[in-house]
Amino acid sequence: xxxxxxxxxxxxxxxxxxxxxxxxxxxxxxxxxxxxxxxxxxxxxxxxxxxxxxxxxxxxxxxxxxxxxxxxxxxxxxxxxxxxxxxxxxxxxxxxxxxxxxxxxxxxxxxxxxxxxxxxxxxxxxxxxxxxxxxxxxxxxxxxxxxxxxxxxxxxxxxxxxxxxxxxxxxxxxxxxxxxxxxxxxxxxxxxxxxxxxxxxxxxxxxxxxxxxxxxxxxxxxxxxxxxxxxxxxxxxxxxxxxxxxxxxxxxxxxxxxxxxxxxxxxxxxxxxxxxxxxxxxxxxxxxxxxxxx
Numbered sequence: 495x496x497x498x499x500x501x502x503x504x505x506x507x508x509x510x511x512x513x514x515x516x517x518x519x520x521x522x523x524x525x526x527x528x529x530x531x532x533x534x535x536x537x538x539x540x541x542x543x544x545x546x547x548x549x550x551x552x553x554x555x556x557x558x559x560x561x562x563x564x565x566x567x568x569x570x571x572x573x574x575x576x577x578x579x580x581x582x583x584x585x586x587x588x589x590x591x592x593x594x595x596x597x598x599x600x601x602x603x604x605x606x607x608x609x610x611x612x613x614x615x616x617x618x619x620x621x622x623x624x625x626x627x628x629x630x631x632x633x634x635x636x637x638x639x640x641x642x643x644x645x646x647x648x649x650x651x652x653x654x655x656x657x658x659x660x661x662x663x664x665x666x667x668x669x670x671x672x673x674x675x676x677x678x679x680x681x682x683x684x685x686x687x688x689x690x691x692x693x694x695x696x697x698x699x700x701x702x703x704x705x706x707x708x709x710x711x712x713x714x715x716x717x718x719x720x721x722x723x724x725x726x727x728x729x730x731x732x733x734x735x736x737x738x739x740x741x742x743x744x745x746x747x748x749x750x751x752x753x754x755x756x757x758x759x760x761x762x763x764x765x766x767x768x769x770x771x772x773x774x775x776x777x778x779x780x781x782x783x784x785x786x787x788x
Contacts, residue, residue, distance in 0.1 A: 513782065513785065513786075514543065514545065514782075517545060517778060517782045518545060518547065520778055521534055521545070521547060521775055521778060522547070524771050524774055524775050524778070525547075525771070527767075527771060528762065528764060528767045528768050528771050529761070529762070529763045529764070530737070530759050530760060530761045530762040530763065530768055531548070531551065531759065531760050531761050532547075532548065532757065532758065532759045532771070533547060533548035533549055533551045533553065533680070533681035533756075533757070533758045533759075534546070534547040534548070534549070534681060534755075534756065534757055534758075534775065535547075535549045535681035535682050535684065535685035535754070535755070535756040536685075536753065536754065536755050536756075536779050537685055537689060537753060537754045538751070538753040538783055538786065539689065539692060539693065539744075539751075539752045539753060539754065540751045540752065540753075541786055543786065545779075546681075546682065548681065549680060549681045549682040549685070550658070550680050550682055551680060551681070551758075552658070552678050552679075552680060553678065553679055553680065553681075553738065553740070553758045553759075553760050554676050554677070554678060554735060554738055554760065555659065555660075555661070555676075555677040555678055555679040555733060555740075556677075556733030556734055556735045556738050556740055557630045557632075557635075557731065557732060557733035557734065557740075558679055558684055558731055558732070558733040558740050558742050558758075559647075559659070559661050559677040559679065559733075560626050560627060560630065560635055560731060560733075561627070561684075561687055561688070561691075561709075561731045561742070562647050562648075562650070562651050562656075562659065562661055562687060563626065563635060563638055563639060563642070563647055563661065564623055564626065564627060564705055564708070565647075565650060565651075565687070565690075565691070565696050565697065565705070566642045566646055566647040566650050567619065567623055567638055567641070567642055568696070568697045568701040568704070568705060569650055569697050569701075570641075570642050570646070571619065572697050572698065572701060576619060576641070577619070578618065578619045578620040578623070579618050579619070579620055580618060580619055581616040581617065581618050582616065582617065582618075582619060582622075582637065582641065583614070583615075583616060583637075584609060584612045584613050584614065584615055584616065584617050584633075584637065585613065585614070585637065586598050586599050586610070586613050586633060588636050588640065588664055588667070590667050590668075590669045590670055591644075591662060591663045591667060591670050591675060592667075592669040592670050592673060592675070593669065595669065597666065597667060597668060597669075599632055599633050599636065599665070599666055600666065603632065603666060604631065604632045604633060605629055605630045605631070605632070605714075606625055606629040606630065606631035606632075606633070606634070608625065608629075608631070609622075609625055609631050609633040609634050610633060617634075619638070619641070621634075622634040622637055622638050623638065623708060624708055624711070626638060627708045627709060627711075627712065627731060628708065628711045628712055628713050629713050630714065630731075630732065630733075632664075632665040632666060635664060635665055636664035636665055636666075639661075639663070639664045640664070644661045644662055644663055644664070647661040648660055648661045648662075651683070651687065654686060654687065654690050654695075654696070655686050655690075656683035656684075656686045656687050657683065658678075658679070658680045658682070658683050659678070659679040659680065659683040659684070659687070660677060660678045660679070661677050662675055662676065662677055663675065663677065679758075680758075681742075681756045681757070681758050684742040684756045684758075685742075685754050685756050687742075688729075688730075688742055688743055688744050688754045688756065689744070689754050690702075691705050691706060691709070691729070691744070692706070692729070692744040692752050692754060706729050709729035709730055709731060709743060710727055710728070710729045712728070712729070712730050712731065712732070712743075714732045715728070716769055716773065717732060717739070717741035717757070717769050717772045717773055717776065718730050718741045718743055718745070718755060718757070718772070718773070718776040719776070720769075720773035720776070721773045721774065721776060721777040722745070722776065722777065722780055723780075725748045726745060726746070726747060726748065726780070727745070727746040728743055728744075728745050728746070729743050729744050729746065730742060730743020730744070731743060734765075737760060737761055737762045737763075737765065738759065738760050738762065739759045739762060739765055739768045739769050739772065740756075740757070740758045740759065741756070741757055741772060741776075742755075742756040742757075742758075743755065743756075745776075745779075745780065745783075747783070747784075749787075751783065751787075753779065753783050755776060755779045757772045757775055757776065759771075759772065
């Protein structure tokens with residue numbers, strides 16, 4: 495009886511290690527199936543298990559930088575600098591970080607047109623936040639970055655332990671892009687950021703809950719959520735530019751367990767195939783988490 499118990503206690507960690515090893519191998523096979531560079535950061539908030547692959551590789555952040563912007567907006571609102579229901583001008587003129595020269599957003603480059611119909615009118619900060627995250631409005635993003643300042647966004651990310659993510663500027667700053675002045679991130683830092691929201695530590699519990707609600711309304715659902723069963727909720731933010739496809743967020747299971755998953759990619763020759771790989775990896779993370787259920 496005692497010998498059996500001892501053998502069981504020895505065997506359990508071994509089985510878990512083997513399972514994680516198998517998971518890593520499966521993910522690597524998916525990465526190799528499409529030409530490009532991938533990174534993964536997974537963290538189960540209940541069990542503490544994690545899988546990190548190329549987690550410190552630097553990627554163009556694309557629209558994943560909008561989550562840090564959202565956190566900074568909530569932070570400054572909580573500090574009393576403005577209210578989330580304050581109305582501000584919807585404008586389409588911004589200044590390049592290179593020389594301060596003006597530039598405008600191009601509707602053809604944006605995923606949302608609703609804000610363009612409101613130019614020279616007013617929108618609440620809350621409306622801009624919702625459009626920035628759920629439909630990835632670039633126009634809303636730049637208005638909010640002007641409101642809170644990109645430097646403050648990066649500083650706040652450092653304060654929560656995201657040491658490498660860099661939010662330098664708004665979207666479509668052509669002069670900055672030509673000089674290589676881009677917003678960048680790692681899978682690890684996005685994992686830290688999403689974990690902070692999921693655990694109710696981004697600004698405070700109330701703000702984190704509000705941010706989670708916005709992330710849950712994400713309209714682009716062809717990566718992390720794509721192959722997950724009904725009843726599984728995903729609070730996430732995607733990002734894309736040419737050759738780049740990202741998704742980052744946390745998955746809330748029906749039993750309340752939560753895990754963070756971030757999948758980044760660059761150098762994709764076939765972007766649709768890249769998204770399918772990311773959806774399959776998301777399913778692998780889900781299946782692994784389910785297998786670890788107590």
